[in-house]
Amino acid sequence: MPDLKIKIKDVLLKNPIIIASGTPTYGLSMVKKCIRSEAAAFVTKTLCYTEWLQKQPRPRWHIEHPGAIDNGGYFSLYSTERLNPTPPDEYVQKMKEYAKEAHDFDVKVIASIAGTDPGTWSKLTDLVTENGADMIELNLQCPHVEKGQLTGMVAGRDPELCYSILQLVRKRTSLPIIGKVVGEGTDPIQIARRMIAGGADAVVITGRFQGLYLNIETEKPIHWGGMGGYGGFWQAPITRKWLVRAAEADLGAPVIGGAGIGAFEDVVSYLLCGAAAVQTCSAAIVYGHKIIKRWLRQISGWMEAKGYDSIADFSGRSVSKIIAPSQIPGDVPYVARIDQNACQKCLRCLEACPYAAISVVEKKLVVDPEKCDGCRLCVALCQQGAAEFFQK
Ligand SMILES: Cc1cc2nc3c(=O)[nH]c(=O)nc-3n(C[C@H](O)[C@H](O)[C@H](O)COP(=O)(O)O)c2cc1C
Incomplete structure (x- = not known):
């Protein structure tokens, strides 16, 4: 069996999957x-x-396109779920007890905190440090925040505020600290850099976004009004982009891959893009916590097939394979062709082709190889798999 263990600061994790807050x-x-x-x-x-x-x-x-949950399509989770309803002093009593049970299962407890001013950041840090947490995560990406507060994405978009909150927390605890980086309205790499300079031992890149659903009949936001947290598996390519940028920036601390994981392939791809570990939330909501066990089996299977013994064997391997836009070749000739047996003549490709290379000839859709640029839009659009593509 491949070894899935990883380390964040001095904390050994039995595998790279963390269930997100x-x-x-x-x-x-x-x-x-x-x-x-x-x-x-x-x-x-x-x-x-x-x-x-x-x-x-x-x-x-609210879930947009819930039917896509089980057929591999993209859906979005939209919610105004706020923070922990249990007052912190009461919650940590329970945490102290369940941390013992978690440790019996070799599971680490990461306490997520969100202060709103220096006093509450300090108080929360002391409370979770003294009551059984293995690590602390600073929630500096929560979308449900008011202007002017020293919390969530309001503070999280400001690199210097992130730096000073990290410094404050760093001074009060010897536990490893994870900074959770906001994914919009700022440069996550700059935020991560300032969090690490302030004392973060690791960062999560990134949380989900803020969004708005409107009912056009009432002309008001759905539910109670206001904006909600918005995300889904479609965030994965954006997270991969930031993970690569973080690896290139050589931040000097482990980066945990955040939003968008919907399958074991996403976990593997985040690790290939340089993540030390991953966090997952939406998948556990829509598939249940049992999905983690399946992914771990699949990751082991993939590693065995590739001949990898440990996560370190492939961690960050894709980063150096990503080339600059100017290096992407613009002169390799490709051409499309349409399989007449599969074509349903929906004409979507004909309408979309920016080279006017597709036309109807004797009731058949055909590609003019002289006009075809080889862009592959028709192949990407065709839902029957009728458009084929090959190098000239
Ligand atoms: C309904 C809901 C509630 C969330 N609550 C919290 C929270 O209390 N604290 C936090 O740091 N992140 C919270 N998150 C963000 C998740 O931890 C995670 O960063 C985000 O959903 C992206 O990961 P995913 O694509 O795997 O869902 C919440 C996400 C959802 C969907």
Whole structure:
């Protein structure tokens, strides 16, 4: 069996999968599922002292294209789920108890905190340090925040605020600190760099986005109004991009791949892009915590087939294979052809072809090889697999 262990700072994780803070770590019943899921660690639902952030709007969930969950398509999770409803002082008493059980299963507990001013950042740091957390994660990406507060994406978009919050927390704890980086409205690499300079031992790149759903009849946002957290597996290519940029920037601390994991291939690809570990939330919501066990089996199978004994054998291997835009060749000739047996004559490719290379000849769709540029748009669009593509 390949060895899946990885290390973050001095903490040994039995494999690279961490369950991210959110619904899959909400409340004790979810914590029990995390402990038995075979994930190496989980991040508690974020603790905070702000009363309105502890209250949950009802309803607060919307899923766009839920039918895509089971057929491999893209859906989006939209929610106004706020932070941990249990007051921190009460929650850490439970945390102290379940941390013992987690350790019996070799699962690490990462306490997520969100202060709103220096006082609450300090208080929360002390509280989780003294009550059984193995690591601390600073939630500097939460979308449900008010202007002017020293928390969530409001503070998280400002590199110098991130730096000073990290410094403050660093001074109060010897536990490893993970900074969670916001994915929009700023440069995540610059934020990560300042978090590490302030004392972060690792960073998560990135959380999900902020979005808005409007009901055009009422002309108001759905549910209660306001904006929500917005994400899904479609975030994976964006996360891969940032992971590569982080590897190129050589930040000097482990980077945990965040948003967008929907399959074991995403876990592998994040590691190939230089992630030391990954966090996953949406997949645990839509497939259940049991998905982690399946992914771990699949990752081991992939490693065996590739002849890799450990994560270090392939970690970051794709980074050097990514070339600059100017190096992508512009002169390799390709051409498309249409398989008449498969073509349903929907004309989508004909309409879309920017070279006017596709036309109807004797009731058949044909490609003019002289006009065809080899861009592959017709192949990408064709839902019957009728457009074929080959090098000239
Ligand atoms: C409903 C919901 C609630 C979340 N709550 C938290 C939270 O309390 N603290 C936090 O740091 N992140 C929270 N997140 C963000 C996730 O931890 C994660 O970063 C994000 O969903 C991207 O990962 P994914 O694509 O695997 O879902 C939440 C996400 C969702 C979907």
